[in-house]
Amino acid sequence: MSYSLSMIPGGSFNRHVNWLGRVFWRAWFDVDRVGLEPARRDYLEYRFGTVISSSERNYLLGGIPYYIFIGCHKQSTENPEALAKLDAAYTESPYLSPTRHRKELSKAVEQSVPGIRSKAYEAAIVNLSSNLPLPSSFYQHHHWRIWYDELHPKHTQFNNEYIYAFTWEDPRVDHRLLRIGSDDVILAISSAGDNILDYLQYSPRKIHAVDLNPSQNHLLELKVASFTALSYLDVWKIFGEGKHPHFRELLLSKLSPHLSSQAFQFWLDHCNVFTSTSGKGLYETGGSRYALKMVRYLFNIFGLNSEVKRLCESQTLDEQRELWPRIRNILLSKPLHWAVVGTEWFAWKAAGVPPPQRNMIISDYMTRNGLSGGVKQSSDVSGQAIWEYVVDTLDPVVNHTLISDDNYFYFLCLQGKYSRRCHPSYLTPKSHLKLSTPGAFDGLRIHTDEINEVIARITPGTLTIAVIMDSMDWFDPEGTAAASQAKAFNQVLKMDGRILLRSASIEPWYIKIFEANGFSARRVGARFPGSCIDRVNMYASTWIVTKTVELFLNSTESVRPLKQRTISVSSSSVDDLEI
Structure with missing residues (x-):
């Protein structure tokens, strides 16, 4: 038997070997009478529940394909009561034992909320009815990550890349506005996971983290697993400095039991993000890296690195304001914005601004200046609109917030890492103590949809x-x-x-x-x-x-x-x- 791709229980990352590779390695091992038929792995995944699997290549020996498989006895998870408990946790429904379903569930409740089931529950029922193993998410040590169809086009469109390596939302303002409490059930966009970790420090009853991009949720999972398994020093190196020379060892020995199979496969293939000696590590990755790299390139070309460093070390706003004009002349030059930043391609590919949002910026500009809709598509108008928007963003930041001490968003953009003085609240020792407590993430559900x-x-x-x-x-x-x-x-x-x-x-x-x-x-x-x-x-x-x-x-x-x-x-x- 051989599964269809949609039924691969542990994830398909790097699983495919091209036709030439398959023919070559099968012929090579046939000489030693070793069969490499895919049915061998299929049968292993059929007989056991997949906890973690990974498809790798040994390039020291010519790129020999091999796989890692960790499984468990699958029967204990396949009983209806276990599935119903998970389904209730995913859908905010009260748990009702299937064995006493008729006695516990009144007709009124049945009629008021008809058939609310998680996609994970539906996938489990389909697999069980076909006598196939459950998806690997049902066998994980933690049930934070909810099953998703990783081969659906809406997920594959991101090409296994996250857009944001850090979150562009200020959680301090969020808390002042929302006053999160222990009875709150929150739905929030995952992004890079920074604000999810911030909200969790206020111990809400449940947080549903949602992102359509699987890789964004892989990043959130890595952060959750790191707080669960690692010391504060290791967490700081990975997410404060964006680098850790021993990340691969930590991933294999400490983090893997706390990751979904898909997230483990992703980070095993991206260990170089944290271990590479060149570049800025984590915070120079993702789709938005192009904008950050362009800014640093400009600093190098125009000899502004020393001014940027002094700006990030300024102790007062007055000192910061004195240093800003020379940097501003480069970053906010109109030729740069008209030629690069103001273009639709750069807005989406480098800054993560989709065309509808860009059009909203242009429409606001036109309204303020009394322009007609007929010139909306003019490159001059769009370039000026984006330029003014960036000016209204950056000038007040320099004038009113101290980058070296409090504004970790722009400190990170300029330095490529956080400092011990300037970083998100989730990277403090106090937050690590709270988030590393057993059960700290029991209320977290990560949805990829x-x-x-x-x-x-x-x-x-x-x-x-x-x-x-x-x-x-x-x-x-x-x-x-x-x-x-x-x-x-x-x-x-x-x-x-x-x-x-x-x-x-x-x-x-x-x-x-x-x-x-x-x-x-x-x-x-x-x-x-x-x-x-x-x-x-x-x-x-x-x-x-x-x-x-x-x-x-x-x-x-x-x-x-x-x-x-x-x-x-x-x-x-x-x-x-x-x-």
């Missing part, structure tokens, strides 16, 4: 907070995705549940969509020229969207209020959010 797919499989009325960053900016204003997501959030949030979002626009077009679907919206931060909205200062506005009306979605996806409340449909706002 779209937000809509995840919240559709969470029991309605269970989320209290959603932190969706700037993800709504990625939607097409002419499409229906924004309305679908607003309706979905109305279903899954508790009454008075809140959504925290940021936008590159001062008045995002989709705020009205939220207000039309049972939410009130309040702008809690607005960035105007010369002002700082937070330490990142990259977004034009910050919003809290609160559920105030319960909506009912019928079978045709129309929305009808179940309970009317008197609310204002206009957004209230404040001019600036103090940092």
